[in-house]
Amino acid sequence: MNRNDFESGRKAAKILAILSAVGCVAMLMAGDNPPLQGALILLTMLLFVSMFLVIVLRCRCPHCGKVILLGLWNAKVCSSCRRSLSSGNKVKGKKR
Numbered sequence: 001m002n003r004n005d006f007e008s009g010r011k012a013a014k015i016l017a018i019l020s021a022v023g024c025v026a027m028l029m030a031g032d033n034p035p036l037q038g039a040l041i042l043l044t045m046l047l048f049v050s051m052f053l054v055i056v057l058r059c060r061c062p063h064c065g066k067v068i069l070l071g072l073w074n075a076k077v078c079s080s081c082r083r084s085l086s087s088g089n090k091v092k093g094k095k096r
């Protein structure tokens, strides 16, 4: 697997997370306009699902293939094999 895949996947997931948060706020503000609100609910759900798909498909450890879901935004090392997610090197001084 390409090692840059994780970083680019995380970037894409971050953008989708921001967009779905924006959609969520817009949805709440459109409370007096049901057709618009319905469209925004659909859009937000779509963004949320695609964010989840990006995480599941691309935010994986390049070594053991485990999906990094918890602490994804700040994760630097894989929680199960303790290797760096960006460079793939073993992290020194940290043993589990």
Ligand SMILES: [Zn+2]
Pocket: 061, 062, 063, 064, 065, 066, 078, 079, 080, 081, 082, 083
């Ligand atoms: Zn791993």
